[in-house]
Amino acid sequence: MHFKARASAAAADKALQAKLATAKGLFVEGRRRAVAEIDLEATREASKAIRNRCIANLDLWLERFEEEATRRGGQVLWARDGAEICRLVVDIARRHGVRKAIKSKSMLSEEAGLNAALEAAGVQPVETDLGEYILQINGNESPSHIIAPAIHKTKEEVAELFERVHGKPRKTDIGEMTREAREMLRAHFLSADMGISGGNFLVAETGSVALVTNEGNGRMVTTLPKVHVVITGVEKVIPTLEDLATLMRILPRSATGQTISNYFSVLTGVKRPEDTDGPEHLYFILVDNGRVDLVGSGFQDMLRCIRCAACMNHCPVYQTIGGHAYGWVYPGPMGAVLTPLFVGLENAIDLPHAATLCNQCGVVCPVKIPLPDLMRKLREQQVERGLRPWGERAALTFWAWLARHPALYGLAAKLGVRYLSWLAGGEDRIRILGIAPAWTDGRDFPAPEGRTFRELYSEKHR
Amino acid sequence: MRVGLFVTCLVDLLRPRIGFAALRLLEAAGCEVVVPESQTCCGQPAWNSGDRRAARLLAEKAIAEFEGCDYLVAPSGSCAGMIRAHYPELFADDPAWHERAAALGSRTYELSDFLVAVAKLDKVPGDFTGTVTYHDSCSGLRELGVKAQPRALLAKLPGVTLTEMDGAEECCGFGGAFAVKFGDISARLAEKKCENVRASGADAVVLGDLGCMLSIEGKLRRLGDEKTRVLHIAEILAGEP
Numbered sequence: 001m002h003f004k005a006r007a008s009a010a011a012a013d014k015a016l017q018a019k020l021a022t023a024k025g026l027f028v029e030g031r032r033r034a035v036a037e038i039d040l041e042a043t044r045e046a047s048k049a050i051r052n053r054c055i056a057n058l059d060l061w062l063e064r065f066e067e068e069a070t071r072r073g074g075q076v077l078w079a080r081d082g083a084e085i086c087r088l089v090v091d092i093a094r095r096h097g098v099r100k101a102i103k104s105k106s107m108l109s110e111e112a113g114l115n116a117a118l119e120a121a122g123v124q125p126v127e128t129d130l131g132e133y134i135l136q137i138n139g140n141e142s143p144s145h146i147i148a149p150a151i152h153k154t155k156e157e158v159a160e161l162f163e164r165v166h167g168k169p170r171k172t173d174i175g176e177m178t179r180e181a182r183e184m185l186r187a188h189f190l191s192a193d194m195g196i197s198g199g200n201f202l203v204a205e206t207g208s209v210a211l212v213t214n215e216g217n218g219r220m221v222t223t224l225p226k227v228h229v230v231i232t233g234v235e236k237v238i239p240t241l242e243d244l245a246t247l248m249r250i251l252p253r254s255a256t257g258q259t260i261s262n263y264f265s266v267l268t269g270v271k272r273p274e275d276t277d278g279p280e281h282l283y284f285i286l287v288d289n290g291r292v293d294l295v296g297s298g299f300q301d302m303l304r305c306i307r308c309a310a311c312m313n314h315c316p317v318y319q320t321i322g323g324h325a326y327g328w329v330y331p332g333p334m335g336a337v338l339t340p341l342f343v344g345l346e347n348a349i350d351l352p353h354a355a356t357l358c359n360q361c362g363v364v365c366p367v368k369i370p371l372p373d374l375m376r377k378l379r380e381q382q383v384e385r386g387l388r389p390w391g392e393r394a395a396l397t398f399w400a401w402l403a404r405h406p407a408l409y410g411l412a413a414k415l416g417v418r419y420l421s422w423l424a425g426g427e428d429r430i431r432i433l434g435i436a437p438a439w440t441d442g443r444d445f446p447a448p449e450g451r452t453f454r455e456l457y458s459e460k461h462r
Numbered sequence: 463m464r465v466g467l468f469v470t471c472l473v474d475l476l477r478p479r480i481g482f483a484a485l486r487l488l489e490a491a492g493c494e495v496v497v498p499e500s501q502t503c504c505g506q507p508a509w510n511s512g513d514r515r516a517a518r519l520l521a522e523k524a525i526a527e528f529e530g531c532d533y534l535v536a537p538s539g540s541c542a543g544m545i546r547a548h549y550p551e552l553f554a555d556d557p558a559w560h561e562r563a564a565a566l567g568s569r570t571y572e573l574s575d576f577l578v579a580v581a582k583l584d585k586v587p588g589d590f591t592g593t594v595t596y597h598d599s600c601s602g603l604r605e606l607g608v609k610a611q612p613r614a615l616l617a618k619l620p621g622v623t624l625t626e627m628d629g630a631e632e633c634c635g636f637g638g639a640f641a642v643k644f645g646d647i648s649a650r651l652a653e654k655k656c657e658n659v660r661a662s663g664a665d666a667v668v669l670g671d672l673g674c675m676l677s678i679e680g681k682l683r684r685l686g687d688e689k690t691r692v693l694h695i696a697e698i699l700a701g702e703p
Binding site for chain 2 (some may be wrong): 004008011012017148290316317320321350351353354355356357358359360362363376378379380381382383384388392396397399400402403404406409416417420428429436437438439440441442443445446448449451452453456457458
């Protein structure tokens with residue numbers, strides 16, 4: 001992964017930033033209004049406590065979930081990693097003779113690269129979340145945000161894409177464009193043999209999956225086809241419906257600034273004889289893919305994450321570079337923590353450093369994940385494992401040694417300041433700083449006054 | 463009360479006048495100010511780079527230098543935040559040091575916070591005239607709750623009108639080593655901050671941290687703005703010596 005190169009390109013892309021700014025306005029302002037309706041701090045504390053309670057006894061709650069879901073006709077399968085997800089879904093598709101699968105949003109299917117695996121097995125995957133649909137028909141582009149996957153596209157770009165792919169006259173009105181997408185998707189909804197969804201929460205006491213959506217496609221995906229496959233991380237389990245109610249007070253508010261999402265489904269069991277709709281076959285694929293290792297580790301707090309995206313919506317770095325720069329499924333602060341944990345510290349070396357540690361993410365997180373602390377811990381692990389560049393380590397070690405020797409430090413500071421003054425050449429700024437060119441590429445470096453505080457202070461107090 | 467002034471490494475190197483301004487303000491508030499001459503850096507660069515060992519050694523040094531004072535005051539939310547919020551974490555496995563770190567941490571204040579909450583400074587000597595906007599630094603605001611304090615102090619300057627800018631609480635892009643590791647992202651963040659500063663129409667942006675000062679002043683000048691002043695809260699409050 002070449003985060004730096006992608007991030008640099010994105011940082012210079014003012015068109016991208018304009019799109020992200022629109023979304024920021026929507027999500028940040030929306031959240032601000034929505035959280036004002038509740039006792040935010042109490043709800044954050046309660047949500048954190050619920051999530052901690054599940055994670056502390058993850059195995060027990062998962063067993064309870066399995067028992068309850070099985071009792072209601074569901075089948076619970078376990079996947080260690082992305083490859084196992086793909087294998088399980090393909091097996092289910094073969095068993096039921098599935099040729100087309102409709103999907104609502106699932107980040108786990110992104111982790112697994114499921115669409116490619118389905119295509120290879122002769123099953124056509126169709127994304128039905130509007131954002132995901134846009135990306136799929138644009139050559140299987142990857143999402144750049146976990147709840148607004150096509151946030152990096154303008155209305156005009158989508159209009160052009162629809163015209164090209166749908167072969168219909170170009171629309172300019174968002175409502176009309178959405179209607180056109182619905183018309184295209186309707187045939188798929190009616191002809192699919194399998195629905196694949198994610199899951200926002202798994203409720204242990206009832207064996208249910210809770211889905212939070214805004215477009216209604218989730219309902220179609222989970223009730224129309226005869227087979228419904230839920231793919232979600234093992235950490236998504238919560239004990240009770242009461243807990244679900246608490247978390248639902250904070251999830252839509254944190255995510256989209258909604259009091260409640262347009263659709264909120266709690267799906268339990270297979271279709272019963274008296275039911276008019278619902279799947280005949282219901283599978284839960286509960287996925288580890290790096291999560292179980294976090295239990296009991298220094299990163300256990302991360303398992304509380306409810307994927308609301310508030311951290312990225314409020315992140316100044318995300319707002320500048322967008323999601324694709326982060327290189328994998330999860331962008332923004334939560335991605336900067338999860339990606340190294342899931343794909344390996346050495347494979348995402350820049351991500352824990354791609355933050356100013358401003359803690360805007362930490363203060364908006366609905367389950368109080370200390371994201372900057374976790375990024376700092378990942379930085380520590382990089383140092384411990386010798387993954388940082390030699391020059392950086394040497395410079396830091398020398399500086400830290402010097403700072404523990406005040407007389408030498410004072411001398412070095414005195415000389416350093418004189419060098420900087422010389423560079424400024426009588427001006428109040430340094431335009432090119434050879435020792436840190438990355439600074440002066442984008443801005444000046446204010447010149448020092450000329451002498452250090454310690455020099456001046458000791459002269460005065462001699 | 464005996465206050466240890468932690469000058470901070472950036473003030474020492476680049477803006478000694480801010481250190482002296484802080485000194486004058488503390489004295490004006492009736493404090494006995496000591497400035498340990500062996501002080502260097504709080505260790506935050508090591509801590510944020512993942513070098514816990516080096517951070518801990520520098521923390522031990524600072525604790526030894528300042529624990530004899532009633533309070534430690536720094537003209538920086540970032541350094542004060544390091545000492546108050548993070549020093550105890552550095553010694554999680556060492557009860558004796560942890561106790562010393564926590565004890566010093568609880569007596570550590572960012573300058574404006576100290577002047578308002580502890581010293582209850584009544585009159586400020588500064589005489590700045592004009593409109594100012596205040597940039598909330600990330601650590602000061604989100605680690606130490608510094609928000610109302612600098613504004614309350616600015617309100618004591620009769621010639622100053624405070625006008626809030628959009629995004630006052632948003633990061634200026636500095637982030638320590640971030641500013642050079644990801645110079646282009648950092649500079650873009652600084653640019654957004656400068657746009658907000660300029661849109662506020664203020665004569666000066668006032669702030670409480672040297673890191674933000676370098677980022678914002680550096681970007682304003684690069685953008686060709688020679689007019690907007692960038693002042694540390696200590697400077698504007700203390701006025702000319």
